[in-house]
Amino acid sequence: MNRKLLIVLLGTTSLYSMVSRVALADPSEGPLFIDGEIEMITRTESVEGHPLPEVISGWHYRTESTQALEADSFENPGMLAVEEGEVLWNTVEGSEGKSCASCHDDAAESMATVGASYPKWDAGSAKPINVEQRINMCRVEKMGAEAYPFDKGGQKPMTAFLKNLSLGEPVRIDVEEGEMQAWWERGKEMYYTRTGQLDLSCASCHEKNNGKYIRADHLSQGNVNGFPTYRLKQSALVSLHNRFRGCIRDTRAEMPDAFSDELMALEVYTTWRSQGLSVETPAVRQ
Amino acid sequence: MAAKPRVKVPKSAAAGDIITLKTLISHKMESGQRKDGDGNPIPRDIINKFTCTFNGKPVFSCDMDPAVSANPYFEFKAKITEAGTFTFTWVDDAGEVTEMTKDIALK
Numbered sequence: 210m211n212r213k214l215l216i217v218l219l220g221t222t223s224l225y226s227m228v229s230r231v232a233l234a235d236p237s238e239g240p241l242f243i244d245g246e247i248e249m250i251t252r253t254e255s256v257e258g259h260p261l262p263e264v265i266s267g268w269h270y271r272t273e274s275t276q277a278l279e280a281d282s283f284e285n286p287g288m289l290a291v292e293e294g295e296v297l298w299n300t301v302e303g304s305e306g307k308s309c310a311s312c313h314d315d316a317a318e319s320m321a322t323v324g325a326s327y328p329k330w331d332a333g334s335a336k337p338i339n340v341e342q343r344i345n346m347c348r349v350e351k352m353g354a355e356a357y358p359f360d361k362g363g364q365k366p367m368t369a370f371l372k373n374l375s376l377g378e379p380v381r382i383d384v385e386e387g388e389m390q391a392w393w394e395r396g397k398e399m400y401y402t403r404t405g406q407l408d409l410s411c412a413s414c415h416e417k418n419n420g421k422y423i424r425a426d427h428l429s430q431g432n433v434n435g436f437p438t439y440r441l442k443q444s445a446l447v448s449l450h451n452r453f454r455g456c457i458r459d460t461r462a463e464m465p466d467a468f469s470d471e472l473m474a475l476e477v478y479t480t481w482r483s484q485g486l487s488v489e490t491p492a493v494r495q
Numbered sequence: 496m497a498a499k500p501r502v503k504v505p506k507s508a509a510a511g512d513i514i515t516l517k518t519l520i521s522h523k524m525e526s527g528q529r530k531d532g533d534g535n536p537i538p539r540d541i542i543n544k545f546t547c548t549f550n551g552k553p554v555f556s557c558d559m560d561p562a563v564s565a566n567p568y569f570e571f572k573a574k575i576t577e578a579g580t581f582t583f584t585w586v587d588d589a590g591e592v593t594e595m596t597k598d599i600a601l602k
């Protein structure tokens with residue numbers, strides 16, 4: 210190919226990509242309707258004490274095609290796991306011969322808005338617990354079944370199923386309950402502490418630089434309202450604690466274990482930050 | 496192919512209507528190009544064929560190759576001239592066949 214022509218071509222592409230970069234840098238317009246019916250709160254005023262004036266769902270930071278996947282519950286591949294979770298809800302397991310449905314009947318009624326208000330204070334263990342741990346408590350104490358190991362067995366499908374029942378409900382968390390305030394403080398400290406060889410805190414990306422690009426990735430506010438989330442990169446559901454660990458790994462720091470006190474504190478704090486946004490489980494992300 | 500595939504077909508249509516069909520199936524679509532933690536190649540395991548027939552007549556079919564992502568999704572259209580049954584079939588490398596049928600009535 211003619212060298213001059215090649216240079217001209219290269220010049221145009223890089224200019225073009227710069228222009229499109231700039232145009233993409235802001236979060237997109239909404240609104241998001243699931244199946245054209247359920248209106249989702251994807252932008253809302255943040256709670257008192259929040260450092261940002263507006264909380265914005267990660268949905269706004271994704272490409273149009275990814276956004277469209279989430280808007281259609283049939284096309285959303287995360288819904289395969291939700292259906293799997295529904296089957297598990299009715300499956301008898303363990304020594305007591307019970308399924309979830311044996312005690313809780315129809316999840317659509319008994320669990321209608323439950324998924325929107327976790328983590329909750331658990332007086333028994335004197336710690337906050339999330340949906341995954343609540344499921345395991347029931348399995349061990351009531352069903353005589355084995356607890357799901359992290360991200361294994363039915364953990365992700367069951368969590369996705371339960372949270373999906375709250376689709377559209379605003380995320381909320383009671384930080385007044387028990388000693389939640391102390392966990393909130395600890396989570397906040399984690400959020401703002403720079404760690405790893407790259408010396409990054411959660412806030413470095415998701416508070417100070419949200420809306421900008423880190424290489425090819427459009428940084429969101431890191432809200433947790435869509436978890437477990439279907440990530441196209443993994444072609445699978447990704448749990449919140451997996452994502453926490455992934456982010457921490459990317460800063461080249463040592464990763465705390467899933468459901469460890471550190472990550473539970475971070476879940477309490479990030480859930481508090483995400484309040485007011487609709488539960489989007491299973492959200493679809495890059 | 497453990498999970499049941501998801502298929503969306505209207506319950507009824509008027510004669511001459513062009514309807515949209517959607518299918519989604521859970522499958523890892525292992526390409527055969529990857530290696531496991533010990534460096535051994537992970538054998539290819541993909542759905543290699545998908546077909547849809549209506550009352551035994553072909554509507555849509557395709558072969559798939561390793562570049563297709565996990566959980567393949569298809570959307571296509573068909574003209575309805577009579578009531579009948581759609582049959583959807585997925586075949587994977589292990590020879591496992593997943594079949595699903597959906598009836599449609601005339602309005």
